Amino acid sequence: MKKTGEIIREKREKKRLLLRHVSAQLDIDTAILSKIERGERKATREQITKLAEILELDKESLLIQYLSEKILYEIQDEDLGIQALKVAEKTIKYRVTKNK
Amino acid sequence: MKKTGEIIREKREKKRLLLRHVSAQLDIDTAILSKIERGERKATREQITKLAEILELDKESLLIQYLSEKILYEIQDEDLGIQALKVAEKTIKYRVTKNK
DNA sequence: TTTACATTTGACAATTATTGTCAAGTTAAT
DNA sequence: ATTAACTTGACAATAATTGTCAAATGTAAA
Secondary structure (H helix, E strand, O other), X not given: XXXXXXXXXXXXXXXXXXXXXXXXXXXXXXXXXXXXXOOOOOOOXXXXXXXXXXXXXXXXXXXXXXXHHHHHHHHOOOOOHHHHHHHHHHHHHHXXXXXX | OOOHHHHHHHHHHXXXXXXXXXXXXXXXXHHHHHHHHOOOOOOOHHHHHHHHHHHXXXXXXXXXXXXXXXXXXXXXXXXXXXXXXXXXXXXXXXXXHOOO
């Protein structure tokens, strides 16, 4: 699956927008956007939703992708990662059914 | 499923250890351990492994529980959470099979 | 009940991580 | 060679995390 940064860069280029154009709208330096696109920095949640608007990307898909990367970053290369994910999933599902 | 803090508190009490005993070994104030046990603060990864040793808890299980809570904290109450978890899982599995 | 000790609470200090700017360095297309 | 876009890295600002401390509260035995 494509990384968040790649998705952003590809769409930005397809729209023929420069880093300068988009970063101005995000109110950050081009340097950061450059780093975000290359995966050297994480965006903030707010930046992701703004980017989806600016670049006309599906907001939900982009957020899901973004969140999944945050999760993976959190568990790093723990080999207990998969098990932790499964436990987290169960907990969420439990919460949902119990409506709490 | 039981929360990390609960597991810790229960085992500490079963072993008749005081906050003061355990927190000294962790080299932190009792206040923090108290908060960790009641879920008011997160422990660090290092504290979790030390706690497993001190309290003779299964290190892997405790870490899995701990990591899953970090994950859940990360996605907060995003309703895209479950989907993000699934994407993360796929990515990890992919990485594992591709050995990279 | 008071004394003694364990735990909790909350204000705030220290430390660490994240997010940002800036200026100089590359790259690529004229 | 010039110019504009992008990248890099040092470092500043900000925000989040992790900690201390002291006072408050709970608990139980004398």
